[in-house]
Amino acid sequence: MKKTILIALTAATFALTGLNGATFAKAAPNEAAIAGFGGYDGLMKINLDLVARVKANPLIGSLFKDTDATRLATLLSDQFCELLGGGCTYTGNDMKAAHQGMGIKTHHFNALAEDLQRAMDAAGVSQSEQFRLIGKLAPMKRDINDQ
Amino acid sequence: MANLSKVFKYALAPIAAGLALTSAAWSQGYSGKLLATGGVSTVEGAGGGGLAPWALITGYGTENQIGGAAFATIVNLDDYRLRSVGAAVGFYDRVEISFAQQAFDTRDVGTALGLGRGYTFKQNIFGAKVKIAGDAIYDQDRLLPQISVGVQHKQNDNGNVLAALGIPHDKGTDYYITASKLFIDQRLLANVGVRFTKANQIGILGFGGPNGDKLKPQFEGSLAFLVRRDLALGVEARTKRDFIGLDESTAWDAFVAWFPTKNASLTVAYVDLGRIVIPGRQRGVYASLQLSF
Ligand code: HEM
Numbered sequence: 001m002k003k004t005i006l007i008a009l010t011a012a013t014f015a016l017t018g019l020n021g022a023t024f025a026k027a028a029p030n031e032a033a034i035a036g037f038g039g040y041d042g043l044m045k046i047n048l049d050l051v052a053r054v055k056a057n058p059l060i061g062s063l064f065k066d067t068d069a070t071r072l073a074t075l076l077s078d079q080f081c082e083l084l085g086g087g088c089t090y091t092g093n094d095m096k097a098a099h100q101g102m103g104i105k106t107h108h109f110n111a112l113a114e115d116l117q118r119a120m121d122a123a124g125v126s127q128s129e130q131f132r133l134i135g136k137l138a139p140m141k142r143d144i145n146d147q
Numbered sequence: 148m149a150n151l152s153k154v155f156k157y158a159l160a161p162i163a164a165g166l167a168l169t170s171a172a173w174s175q176g177y178s179g180k181l182l183a184t185g186g187v188s189t190v191e192g193a194g195g196g197g198l199a200p201w202a203l204i205t206g207y208g209t210e211n212q213i214g215g216a217a218f219a220t221i222v223n224l225d226d227y228r229l230r231s232v233g234a235a236v237g238f239y240d241r242v243e244i245s246f247a248q249q250a251f252d253t254r255d256v257g258t259a260l261g262l263g264r265g266y267t268f269k270q271n272i273f274g275a276k277v278k279i280a281g282d283a284i285y286d287q288d289r290l291l292p293q294i295s296v297g298v299q300h301k302q303n304d305n306g307n308v309l310a311a312l313g314i315p316h317d318k319g320t321d322y323y324i325t326a327s328k329l330f331i332d333q334r335l336l337a338n339v340g341v342r343f344t345k346a347n348q349i350g351i352l353g354f355g356g357p358n359g360d361k362l363k364p365q366f367e368g369s370l371a372f373l374v375r376r377d378l379a380l381g382v383e384a385r386t387k388r389d390f391i392g393l394d395e396s397t398a399w400d401a402f403v404a405w406f407p408t409k410n411a412s413l414t415v416a417y418v419d420l421g422r423i424v425i426p427g428r429q430r431g432v433y434a435s436l437q438l439s440f
Binding site for chain 2: 059105106107110111113114117127128130131132134135136138139141142
């Protein structure tokens, strides 16, 4: 545990100082709550994979064509970490403001959810942890969908 | 072998219907619901489990899409065999229209009852269901379940035989209200419903009888656990009333439903339909293939 934090902190320092552009890992205040996702580092990998998948998704990809993958993956990781009890603080826009005017319908929402499920499968996240996260995201559809 | 080819022939119509529906789905682009959340097809054609309808609208259409399902089901009981084929269309995740045709083969019991060996009761069921409140999947932060109301109009073509048994009607209409809720975190789908009906053995033996000719509320419910997002294990129960005086009783089953893709699912169950005319409970195997979009 200590070692992971140390590694994560070191990685974060590298990231901040620009010595290691590929790793942006940091440790969550409560890594145990997100251990099933491989900690904060694991969430970050899953979300980078997710953003790559949504960019390639024929149904929703065009919306993300200019998206900075690392920025969005970081915001998503903070958000998921917070939702899962990892103690992070999400600092991005609220869901309503972030998605307004995109014309998002339930099938778009589910297309992204399915890409997330695939990314979690690829990362070896257990079914029970996957359902735990999906259960937290489901009610956000109200704010994300265009009414 | 003969049996197998029969099953094949029997499955062909829904497969053809399913393919037609699927190509319709392609033309509109996408089956937008999450896997398994369209449910399977009940023996009466409505979307749900095998015996009890859910409040969810059948198929994979979301609020701006049309979804649908076609199915073939066989229930092999100790002394009878029930076959049901049908299809349902879900409009905009709001309204569901369904049709099922059932054939209830009495096999040797037909001989004993003087109807002839393999006498088969047939029934057509026209159904409609409307979602009136809630959302079973997305309202994870609310207690309100998804609630739907439905009707099933049933036409049985055995009026003469039924009249001889003292059963007054060969047509009848069931009305039901059903509530479904998926608890994603617990991976449980719970469903409860009340059906107002005077059907005997879901209508196969007509409607009403010496013990009554009024619609009576019956309970139906199911509980399913999502082992994975493509695999559910569950139980269902459905009470039935004894209008004829032949000890008709509660039916229940334990099922496994597998959803390899949004276009196909397979459900296998152990069923106990209770007593059906002759003494002893009728138990057996339920198998259902569904094609959907
Ligand atoms: C549970 C589902 C979702 C969550 C948790 C989520 C979360 C987020 C977050 C945290 C942001 C960053 C907000 C900011 O910049 O401050 C964002 C941006 C965005 N979201 Fe979502 N979102 C979801 C669903 C969707 C869906 C279904 C779509 C479209 C199909 C979508 C399209 C976008 C786009 C295009 C952006 C802007 C990305 C950019 O910076 O270029 N989101 N989302």
